[in-house]
Amino acid sequence: MARLSQSTVRTVRFYEECGVLQPAQRSEGGHRMFPTPELDKLLFVLDLRAAGLSLEEIKDVLAAKASSDTGAVAAGRVREVIARHLGAIREKIEALSRLEEDFSRASTMLAGCGDCERDPRFPAQCRACDVMAKKELPRAVRVLWGTTQDVDERGP
Numbered sequence: 001m002a003r004l005s006q007s008t009v010r011t012v013r014f015y016e017e018c019g020v021l022q023p024a025q026r027s028e029g030g031h032r033m034f035p036t037p038e039l040d041k042l043l044f045v046l047d048l049r050a051a052g053l054s055l056e057e058i059k060d061v062l063a064a065k066a067s068s069d070t071g072a073v074a075a076g077r078v079r080e081v082i083a084r085h086l087g088a089i090r091e092k093i094e095a096l097s098r099l100e101e102d103f104s105r106a107s108t109m110l111a112g113c114g115d116c117e118r119d120p121r122f123p124a125q126c127r128a129c130d131v132m133a134k135k136e137l138p139r140a141v142r143v144l145w146g147t148t149q150d151v152d153e154r155g156p
Contacts, residue, residue, distance in 0.1 A: 021041065028067075051085070126146075
């Protein structure tokens, strides 16, 4: 499970101890044997964790169907849970997309600082060098280098 999910044995054991994963049996050597659906569940849970859901929220997502009396009730509960998290996930995707663009631009730009071995202007006057004199600095560079520049149209 750990290898197939690209996680650790400790992670698999943690989710088993929390009741999220259920091994089908143990091998003669004492190794836990998980059915294929449990691998799919673990991959889903790892994605939910990466999206920022807590263990309790994950348990709620997984229990939404099981705690229902009918398919209609289960579908309603699962849709509620999904709707609760979908907006937050979309906001995170937008923030991550902004960071990806900003970090990419910053990394490209900061490659130009590789020649700044013994420049006496560093760090107090970085804004005066050719690399930092660009019209529109990425936000990461503005913040990390402490340069002063008007904020672009996207805002803070």
